[in-house]
Amino acid sequence: MRVLIVEDELYLAEAIRDGLRLEAIAADLAGDGDTALELLAVNAYDVVVLDRDIPGPNGDEIARRIAARPPGPRILMLTAADRLDDKATGFESGADDYLTKPFALRELVLRIRALGRRPADSTPPIVEFAGVRLDSFRREVYRDGRYVSLTRKQFAVLEVLITARGGVISAEDLLERAWDENADPFTNAVRITISTLRKRLGEPWVIETVPGVGYRMSVDAAL
Template sequence: MRVLIVEDELYLAEAIRDGLRLEAIAADIAGDGDSALEQLAVNAYDVVVLDRDIPGPNGDDIARQLAGRIESPRILMLTAADRLDDKASGFESGADDYLTKPFALRELVLRLRALGRRPATGTPPVIDVAGVRLDRFRREVYREGRYIALTRKQFAVLDVLMAASGGVVSAEDLLERAWDENADPFTNAVRITISTLRKRLGEPWVIETVPGVGYRIST
């Protein structure tokens, strides 16, 4: 899962980002509405964690713009506005969920995972391909009934590959979906992660390399 945190309080945004990364959720930060729209135009996000009171286009403006798109990320409004009328107007603007400040990071993570269970593309929360079963909400992976312990990044990469339903995913797409914006496009992190992930899953290999194109789950 990849998340955009739209928050003008830098320390809070960085704390959220660092906490989400520990939960295998790649996260980027935008400090104002204009930056948020720029990043949303070039990156694919699963969820936008959106403060309403930000410089530039405010959270409600951004939510309305996203709601008008055919395919758009889920929106979780994270704001100090806690009155019922505030929540009602937030949902009317296009929010899928609403969490008020102060909040517990654990609750934010649970809400993000719940939103990830029903993405706009309709990918189910539990994916079962080629004998591999991936549960997004519980962050568990089994192969032929055997539990597979994965690192956070290995889980994120496997999630992207399995969601593609046998389609080829390029290294660039994996970097975009499983890493954050600071990932070096020339890094060999994808290749190394794929290699270690194959070993964790065991033989026969279920991740196939398509030379010059990318990777896919062999079905």
Template sequence: MRVLIVEDEPDMAEAVRSALRLEAIAADVAGDGDTALELLAVNDYDIAVLDRDIPGPSGDEVAERIVAAGTGMPILMLTAADRLDDLATGFALGADDYLTKPFEMRELVLRLRSLDRRRAHHRAPVLEAAGLTLDPFRREVYRDGRYVALTRKQFAVLEVLMGADGGVVSAEELLEKAWDENADPFTNAVRITVSALRKRLGQPWLIVTVPGVGYRIEGSGSGG
């Protein structure tokens, strides 16, 4: 999952990003409305977390732009206000959920996972391929019924690969979806993580390297 956090308080934004990283959720931060719109224009996000009171275009305006784009991206509003009329206007703008400050990071994570499950995507909540079962909510992976312990980053990479339904996923796409905007595009982190993930899953190897193209799960998708 990749999330855009729109929050103008640097300490709060970094605290949220750090908490999400611990849950294998990649997060980019925008401190104002203009930056948020720029990031939305060039990146694909699963969920937007919007503070309503930000410099430049307000959180409300950013929400309106997201809704107008028609992507179906869920929006979680953050606000210090707790008045019913604020909730009403937020939902009227297209917000899917609301969280008032201060809040517990665990609650934010639970709400994000709930929104992620409700997204209008074709992918099933539990992914299955080539004897693998990945449960995004419980953060569990099984191979042929055997539990496989993975690091947070290995889990995130496997989730992207399995979500491709047998298709080839490039290293660039893995870097985009499983890391955040601060990731070095020239890093070998993807290759190292995939190699470690392949070993964790065990033999016969399930992750196939397609030279010059990327990676895919062997034996999944319509192509077998």
């Protein structure tokens, strides 16, 4: 596993690096946002330990840039800001985990290892396709700038479709990914949910039915 530590407090950064190396985790250091971006451009990292308050592009900006180009490394925000609003902003920027200072090195190592075990193809917190903007953290949806109120099930179905970015998703896959294990495979719940979701999003319809196959976000609307 390879980790990038983005921290402007040199002694702390070196202590983290040395502690990770004792755990057989390779670690590089960046003391500012510009250096971090340079290292991210040339090296493949599994996890980025990212302080939010750094010179140059701050931690939130770095997180947004990483999340905008999946797949990328997992992000662990490391900061003294411990208010709930601060944490919310960090997660909205693309962080996968959040650890406040002061912290125990052992906990940091455990969190890094847990993040390293997750699949690499992470989904950014905000996805846009065919004029629809879905914010998975705030649970908000906009169509061409207009807020769209959705039920939890409609949101879950739209999230599966928009993440596929024009790929066809079968009704069976939607049942598996947006309903629980008790869902009846012969139910018409998918068809009904798609129908109401289309109406909520408004015309022109942005969800297409592919006869005999499934559903997809309109590729033409994305052009």
